[in-house]
Amino acid sequence: MPRQHQRGSNAGSSAGRSVRAAVKSVLLGSDGPTTIEECRRCGHTTESPDAECPTCGCMDVVTYRIE
Secondary structure: OOOOOOOOOOOOHHHHHHHHHHHHHHHHOOOOOEEEEEEOOOOOEEOOOOOOOOOOOOOOEEEEEEO
16 A cells, blocks of 8 residues: 655655755855755655655655756
8 A cells, every 4th residue: 555645744844944955055156066865756855865765665766966
């Protein structure tokens, strides 16, 4: 039986912070590129591209590199 994504009060909080940090680094400039690993199924930000998504269990993670 597949897991279903449920939104709670903390859902997306780490993803929101990561995306916000990436946008700030692009707009304000930074010393180097920003890298974000995100689950392709639910959009949750993960710690590693090789990690299973803690939200939905999916192993399909995409890496965005923002320079």
